[in-house]
Amino acid sequence: MADIKFLELLANDYPNQKAATAEMINLNAILALPKGTEYFLSDLHGEHEAFIHMLKSASGTIKGKIDEYYGGILSETDRDDLAALIYNAEAEIARRKKSERDFDKWCNTVIYRLITICKSVSTKYTRSKVRRRLPKYWDYAMDELLHADDEENKLHYYDAIISSVVESGSAEDFIIKMADAISSLAVDQLHIIGDIWDRGAHPDDIMDFLMGYHDVDLQWGNHDIVWMGAATGNWACISNILRMNISYNNFDMLEVGYGINLRRLTTFAEKVYREDPCQKFMPHILDENVYDPVDPVLAAKMHKAMAIIQFKLEGQRVMAHPEYNMEKRLLLDKINWEKGTVTVEGVEYEMQDMNLPTVDHDDPYTLAEEENAVMESLEASILNSDKLQEHIRFMFSHGALYKKINGNLLYHGCIPMTEEGEFQEVPINGSNYHGKALMDYIDEEVRKAYFAPDEAEEVGRSGDIMWYLWEGSNSPLFGKDKMTTFERLFIADKASHKEHTRPYYSLIRESAPCVKILLEFGLDPSRSKILNGHVPVKIKDGESPIKGGGLLYVIDGGISKAYQKQTGIAGYTFISNSRFMALAEHKPYSPLQSDGTQVFTTPAVKIVETLPERMMVLDTDQGADIVKQIEDMKQLIEAYQKGLIKEKDE
Ligand SMILES: O=P(O)(O)OC[C@H]1O[C@](O)(COP(=O)(O)O)[C@@H](O)[C@@H]1O
Numbered sequence: 001m002a003d004i005k006f007l008e009l010l011a012n013d014y015p016n017q018k019a020a021t022a023e024m025i026n027l028n029a030i031l032a033l034p035k036g037t038e039y040f041l042s043d044l045h046g047e048h049e050a051f052i053h054m055l056k057s058a059s060g061t062i063k064g065k066i067d068e069y070y071g072g073i074l075s076e077t078d079r080d081d082l083a084a085l086i087y088n089a090e091a092e093i094a095r096r097k098k099s100e101r102d103f104d105k106w107c108n109t110v111i112y113r114l115i116t117i118c119k120s121v122s123t124k125y126t127r128s129k130v131r132r133r134l135p136k137y138w139d140y141a142m143d144e145l146l147h148a149d150d151e152e153n154k155l156h157y158y159d160a161i162i163s164s165v166v167e168s169g170s171a172e173d174f175i176i177k178m179a180d181a182i183s184s185l186a187v188d189q190l191h192i193i194g195d196i197w198d199r200g201a202h203p204d205d206i207m208d209f210l211m212g213y214h215d216v217d218l219q220w221g222n223h224d225i226v227w228m229g230a231a232t233g234n235w236a237c238i239s240n241i242l243r244m245n246i247s248y249n250n251f252d253m254l255e256v257g258y259g260i261n262l263r264r265l266t267t268f269a270e271k272v273y274r275e276d277p278c279q280k281f282m283p284h285i286l287d288e289n290v291y292d293p294v295d296p297v298l299a300a301k302m303h304k305a306m307a308i309i310q311f312k313l314e315g316q317r318v319m320a321h322p323e324y325n326m327e328k329r330l331l332l333d334k335i336n337w338e339k340g341t342v343t344v345e346g347v348e349y350e351m352q353d354m355n356l357p358t359v360d361h362d363d364p365y366t367l368a369e370e371e372n373a374v375m376e377s378l379e380a381s382i383l384n385s386d387k388l389q390e391h392i393r394f395m396f397s398h399g400a401l402y403k404k405i406n407g408n409l410l411y412h413g414c415i416p417m418t419e420e421g422e423f424q425e426v427p428i429n430g431s432n433y434h435g436k437a438l439m440d441y442i443d444e445e446v447r448k449a450y451f452a453p454d455e456a457e458e459v460g461r462s463g464d465i466m467w468y469l470w471e472g473s474n475s476p477l478f479g480k481d482k483m484t485t486f487e488r489l490f491i492a493d494k495a496s497h498k499e500h501t502r503p504y505y506s507l508i509r510e511s512a513p514c515v516k517i518l519l520e521f522g523l524d525p526s527r528s529k530i531l532n533g534h535v536p537v538k539i540k541d542g543e544s545p546i547k548g549g550g551l552l553y554v555i556d557g558g559i560s561k562a563y564q565k566q567t568g569i570a571g572y573t574f575i576s577n578s579r580f581m582a583l584a585e586h587k588p589y590s591p592l593q594s595d596g597t598q599v600f601t602t603p604a605v606k607i608v609e610t611l612p613e614r615m616m617v618l619d620t621d622q623g624a625d626i627v628k629q630i631e632d633m634k635q636l637i638e639a640y641q642k643g644l645i646k647e648k649d650e
């Protein structure tokens with residue numbers, strides 16, 4: 001029998017046999033339902049609009065439902081409009097307000113249609129689960145509408161609810177909330193396999209969206225971890241996130257979204273590079289800033305100032321951590337100031353730019369006084385940014401280095417392996433770790449760095465592990481031999497820019513290493529998959545996202561605009577429902593036009609595996625939890641029957 005203390009606590013919620021029995025019946029009913037749909041996405045890279053659209057459209061599922069229910073009834077245009085309404089209700093309502101002669105009538109009609117679609121996406125759930133996903137205050141009315149129409153005597157009641165919603169002037173809110181409920185019901189669980197931040201304009205909006213999502217877990221990517229390191233106050237991480245985002249012109253996010261004050265950096269960069277055009281440092285402009293436009297020439301100066309600070313701070317970390325084995329990355333001291341060259345791993349290259357006034361030739365890794373002041377002000381902004389800290393805490397509470405769920409293994413980068421296919425031994429804090437133990441140890445250390453930073457560490461150092469995970473060659477998040485940012489900025493010869501992927505990425509073409517990894521993590525290769533992000537899959541060059549004989553899926557298809565030219569598509573969603581696993585291949589997202597119209601394309605969905613039998617909740621991790629809860633209920637009932645716990649009234 002379970003611990004009596006535990007049963008007494010449980011008795012607070014189920015005070016008598018009747019209550020416990022009712023709960024047991026309810027739990028058994030849930031077990032018998034089909035498993036909910038899981039969505040897996042990775043490498044969002046700040047592309048908030050494209051990402052939110054993927055979720056709102058449930059990667060084509062919503063359009064499929066609309067066609068299924070309204071195929072012979074509504075025209076193609078009407079069906080597209082209904083889809084557009086669900087994807088972005090505010091925008092469609094605004095458009096209709098202008099175009100509809102009788103707006104109320106339109107509201108009335110679309111509410112009926114939305115109810116039909118909402119019903120179709122909720123069939124897999126219990127009524128109480130659907131009710132929990134419905135918006136506060138509207139849940140009662142929506143629940144009634146979802147269940148009322150099939151009983152004839154309620155038809156009148158059904159019409160009455162819709163009319164009173166419209167007549168009371170609440171139709172817009174009702175439609176928006178119902179559209180949201182439909183999207184949310186279409187996806188049961190969401191898994192984000194890393195890289196929410198960097199390159200695209202609004203990772204902050206993605207995080208806000210995810211924080212309001214009903215069920216999400218996150219696996220940390222290399223870009224996430226460097227933000228997490230920055231949020232602990234690590235200067236090497238801070239300089240990286242600043243340099244990268246300035247180089248992508250993301251000033252709205254930095255200054256308005258996160259409140260990171262760039263004034264000191266701006267003044268410093270203006271002063272130091274007044275006469276320098278900083279040509280190689282011009283920002284990529286994927287999106288224009290709305291609130292905080294910065295002249296690209298000034299942005300280039302800021303980028304250069306930050307890059308030099310980054311190389312200095314990174315040099316300090318390399319020297320402080322011989323175990324990182326990154327000495328090859330010490331390049332500032334390999335510059336020949338007379339010849340204007342730099343020697344990288346024994347090869348001498350011409351430097352494209354020798355205007356480096358802040359680098360002391362005899363002491364190249366020490367920050368100049370003003371650089372120090374810039375870093376202090378950036379650190380203060382970052383530590384005091386409530387928004388950023390809230391997002392990072394969510395990364396900790398809902399995220400991890402890897403996750404095992406419903407028999408699948410999810411991680412962003414790789415499991416470090418040797419060329420021979422053995423797990424790589426990685427030295428950390430004086431011991432060696434490999435395989436699962438390595439992943440578990442790193443996860444633990446990362447949490448410690450943020451929540452219990454070592455007081456003895458000098459300022460700006462805690463979180464070095466996050467910086468290592470960002471670009472160290474044995475990092476499971478990075479998976480490459482080096483990050484050639486310096487070379488790309490200062491050396492013309494493209495050969496020096498090459499970053500080599502670690503053996504893992506060629507090993508996973510075969511099934512044996514994938515089997516080895518699954519077994520290492522206690523999973524059954526005959527029914528488990530590995531879901532991997534991080535490396536863009538070059539579809540246009542004929543590359544397949546399916547590796548290891550179908551055991552591993554790489555789902556970085558380039559949601560990031562910066563990478564779409566390389567992949568030829570605009571991202572993947574991996575979908576796992578009760579009947580099959582599928583890959584949805586997305587086309588580039590076209591933003592809302594000024595006339596209120598928007599073109600939506602439906603992704604190509606390829607079923608990659610059909611399950612031999614329909615998968616039920618009983619077969620999932622949640623099912624295993626429910627089985628335990630049923631067992632607890634049985635024991636509670638027994639305790640009531642034996643008189644060990646007194647029954648109470650509700
Ligand atoms: O294309 P960018 O933005 O200059 O960034 C290039 C850098 O990004 C990286 O590819 C890491 O980012 P990903 O994790 O998205 O691949 C580095 O290996 C590389 O040095």
Ligand SMILES: [Mn+2]
Pocket residue numbers: 195221222223412477533534535
């Ligand atoms: Mn990555």
